[in-house]
Structure formats: structure tokens, C-alpha cells
Amino acid sequence: VSQTISGKDGFTSMIANFDQNQSMLQILFAYVDRLTIGGVPSFTGRPPICRKALLKCFFLKTVFQIDSLRKLTHFLHQYPSFRVSCGLSSVPHISTFSRVGTWFREEGIPLIHKQILQEMHFGLIPCVLIDSTALRSSLYDSQAKWGKSTRYGWYKGYKAHICSTPEGVVLSYAFTTANIHDSKMAPVLLQDIQGQNVLFSVADAAYDSQHIYEIARACNIFAINPINPRNGEQNKSTHRRVLSQFIQTILGKQLMKERGKIEKQFSNLKDKGLEQPRWYGRNRYLLHVQLVFLIHNIAYSILVLQHPLNGLAIR
Template sequence: MYILQESLFSFEELQKLEFKERLPIFFSALDLRPYAKELRSHSPRGADGHCRQGILRALLAAPLENMDTFSGLHRRLDMDLRFRYQCGLRLDRKAPSIATLSRVFTELTNKGLAKRLFEDLVTRCKQEGIIDGSHVAMDSAAIHAYEKKQPKRKSELTGNANWGAKFDSFGNKVKWFGYKLHLAVDTASELPLALSVTPAHVNDGDLAPALMEQVAADAKVKFFVFDAGYDQLKNYEAARKLKAQAIIPMNLRNEKEPPAGITSNGTPCCSMGFAMTYWGVDGDHLKFRCPHATGKVDCPLGMAACSSSNYGMVLKVDTKSDLRRYSSPHRNTKRWQELYKERTSVERCNSRMKTYLTADAMHVWGIEKVITHQYLNAIVLLASALAMAQKYRKVAA
């Protein structure tokens, strides 16, 4: 089994290579023949004779080479013979037309082939040790639509692009017309495990349970990591159902006062009102000790008022009694903070797809085609990881 070095992300490594080397290495990880077979036209009319595998290669090369339109891809295939050859298309005839490229893209969409290829690549990455899958981070990203803007009510009827708003990392409210790309990412490799696309107005937390189930179907997930926007009971319950722990900061914006005798992060207080000391996990229970006994506070009554034991009073809290408030590991402990920091992996994955690929540069209409467009971008990241892993193996051999 070959395992990529920590913090070494293959997409950036692939981008550093010269163009003439980059595409052959990228395509070396992909066997597109099974998918291309399903794209062959069976119509006796208008057969264009273009290799469907070559067109599929070109559609995957487009986001890698930052081409976001069929006209731009056609122009590149027409003018750049090396590019056309590397895609596996013949040089003794004209490049595929814009209409042909668009038609094949529509076939990909109608037959769900992009999703199938994506899922097959995720499986391969797991088999080769590139993806671990035990820690998963989720988040959404704003995707702008190449569609005519409409009033929000009218957009909701179509199920396509709509108006959305969310707060950026600086606390500013950002509005846009389009979609949301919901990503589930392996925190170790920063590679996508599953994705979903919704109109922009859909709440992030509403999509999380289904995405969690999709990821956990093929991997044993220990932790799901989210930002505070996912702080909803149903997300904790969904993680618990999958035998995993949701790591989510509590959203205090609409938070009511915590129950009497408990701090806002779920730490019980002793009879003197001091927060007790977290002392580990015992099955489904969090263990807390007298803060005076652990040296955290200097209680005027000492330990005698609470317990006759030299160990001090011990309290065990069942995490199942309030899945949202109680977490294992306990909220705000060093371990919990370490796990939460892994959430940045999904931010970096989103950034790569939007900045270096074409996730936010769409020129297709309708949510089904938008989904295919996003899958093609995600496939580039997975194929890059597989391609570079093969390259490293050859160098090491």
C-alpha cells in the first residue's frame, strides 16, 4: 500500500509540471473506456466519428487547464495539436465542434456517468491508501450561476439557481445568485469523498445528514467536523446513528441560557459553583472531578463538603442525554480543538475547486448539468492524487 506524505497535496504537485508532461501523467491514472462505451451514439444519423473517450478526456482536461466554456475547449483542441493528441483525438480531422462537446456533456449528465466515475475514483484512492476517511470535514461554498437572475419566489419553483446569503470568514454577509456546493472531504488527504449541489437558499445543515450517510456507507467514520452553521440537533443525531461524533462549535447567537449548574460548553459545576475538571471518557459517559481535588481552584470548603474520599467528588455525564451539548472528547479540550482545526481541509478543497479549477466558472444551465460540472472538477482532484502516487511509486522503484 502506498501512502502519500502528510501535507503533500498532489494537485499542486501536478500543476508545477510542464504542460507537455502534466496531461499524460494525469490521464495515466484514468481508464475511461467503460464510461466512454456508454457515450457512444447508436443513432444511424449524423455519426461524427469522434472518439468518445477522447472527448471525455478533453472534458476532464478542461477544468485542469482552467477552461470553463465549450467554445474555449473547442478553440484549444482546434489550435493546439499537442493538446488534441494528448486527449486521444485524431489529428487528421477537425476538432470536435462546440455542439459535439455540449452533446457529450449532456450524455454524461443524463446517464450519471460523472458521479459514477467520481465514486469509483474515491474507492481507488481508499484502496491505495491515499484516502483514510475516518475524519471527515463538511462545508458549503457559494457557486455563481450562468443563468438569468429571477425573483427568489420564482426561482424556488424551478429548483435551479436561487438567491443565497452567508457570512464569510470576516463576518461579512455575502449574497449571490446561484447554487451551493456541499463538500465532504477526507481531512488527511484534503480530497473530496462526496458532494451535493443545491440552490443557494438551502440551509447547510439540511444537507448534512444525507451527505454523512453517503460518506459512511463506504468508510468507518469516527469524526464529522463542521463549523457553527451546522449546530443543529439533527446533525449530532445523524452522526450518532452512524457511530461517529460530530465536532461542531456551539452557535451562541440564538443560544438560550444553559441548564442550571452547567457551563455553556457542557461542563457541570460543583455545589460551590466552580466548573468541574474534565477527566476523560468512560464509554458513553464524560467523567468530571472536583476542581479543588485537581488543583484548579482553591475552594474554601475543600473537598470535605462534597466527598469523604481523598479523590474528591466524581460526576459522570451521559452524552446521550444531550447530544448537542455533550461531546466525546469534551468540548474545548485540547483534543476537541485539534479535531476542529481539521475543518480547514474542506476550506482548502473548496478553494482549489473554485480558484484553480472551474467550480465557480460555470457556463451550463440547470442544476443537473451544474452537478456534472462539479463532479468533473472533483474528479480532477482525485485523478491528480492517483496520478502523482503512481509517479512517486515509479521513482521509488
């Protein structure tokens, strides 16, 4: 489902799509039911609210692109069948969603992200792809910054920096304002996948940096990218000399061709609502990005790895 909530007609259309598709939400909810997550303490003396039920609500919000917690609570009140599907006997107060959203952003989602990757049992990963994509925000967003994008030119917003497999699994990611250069975040992405058995990382010329090469080497990864002629004297480094020869080999050329796949991944993720140009607030945007990546990886794990014939459903 890739439409925005816009009044009653939007709700009706979404419910129709929910019934027709057998619902991505049912797949996501089944995965959440397997997780072990504690409850959210209540400040009113009532029993704790299950975090799994609240995560299902956040999945619902993300899949249906509901753009605020207030609209989410309104949706759950208006359509109690969705509330029941999430495992809630009543609709929590918006402050509860806000409080648990902070926990998911800072602790819960990073833990679940790691768990999903462990369940995939990758073994050897021949190569990973590294790049960033522009995420526009509202011009009134005081926390966003101006940056330059190949597609948009100058824009105000954020960036999602991603390290993924060529097949589309998001292995690691970082979220920054738009003014942060891509090369600044590559070391973070590489260090986050240090536990994976990765041979090569593939990126564009923006990542031609001695610091990145050193971090990659420390992670036992061979970094591949076009040599940036503007780096001048740095081109004399040992890695660049080896790299300039390697990218002329058959294997090097094949790996360099993989770079284009990450642009298709970005397009796919944006079709799922990754970019929200009217939004404002860094933490709000970050939680949304985390949820999109989490949903994407869960869907890949279940639809592709466990049921390969269904793979086209998420591509």
C-alpha cells in the same frame, strides 16, 4: 494552468505552460486510459465515439478553463495536437459534447468518483470535514438563487457542499442553489460516506442540528461542531450534552482545530477554477464542479498517494 481562454495569446500561453509542466493533462489522460467506458452511439451511421476520448476533452476544457463547448470545439480545430492527444480522429459536433456531457453529469462522473475512492484504500478515516463554499454565477442566470456568504455578503449563484479528509480528498459533495442552508445537505454528505470507516465529522456551528446528529449516529459517525446558543431548548439533547464536554478534552480540541483546513481546500479548488462568476445554467455549472473535484481527486491519488514526494504539486 489557471488562466482563462481569451483569444490567441491565451492559447499560446497555455500551450507553453502545457510543455513546461509535463502536463497535468498527461497524468489525467493516463488515468482515463485505464477506465472502462462504452462509446457514444452516433446518429449519423458512423462508428461510436469513445467516451474516454470525450472525457479527456472535458478534462482539457476544465484545466484550461475554456468557458463553452463552442470554444472547446474551436480549440480542438485550431490545435489538432490536443485533439490527437485526446484520441479523436476528428472534432465531434457540439451536440455530441452536449449529449455526452449530460451522461457524465448524471452517471459517468459519480461512478468514476466512487472508483477513485475505492482505489485509495483509506482504511480507517479518523475525521472528515464538512462545509460549503459560495459559487457566484452570472446575474442573468435564471436558475441561480440569492444567498448570503461570509465572504461575499449577498450573492447570486450556487453552493458546493463538501465532505473531505483533512488532507484534501473530496469524499462526497452536493451542488445546490445559494439559498439552501448548509445544515440541509449535511445528512446527504454523511449518508454518501456511510461505507467508509469514519470516526468523527467536524463542522462549524451552522451544523448544530439534532437531525444531523441522528443521521451521523446511524452512520456510526460522531458529529462534532460548536454548540449554537441560538438553538435554545435543543441544547438539552443527549448528544449536545456529551458534545459540550467532549470538545473541552484534548482530543476534542485537536479535532476542532482541523476545521480551518477546509477553508484552505476551498481556496485551492477556487484557484483551479471551481468558481465561475460569469457562468449561467445549473447543469452547466454542476458538470464543471464535478470535473474540478474529479481532477482534484485523481491528481491527489496519483501525485500524493502513488508518488508522495510530488505531493506539493497539487497543493
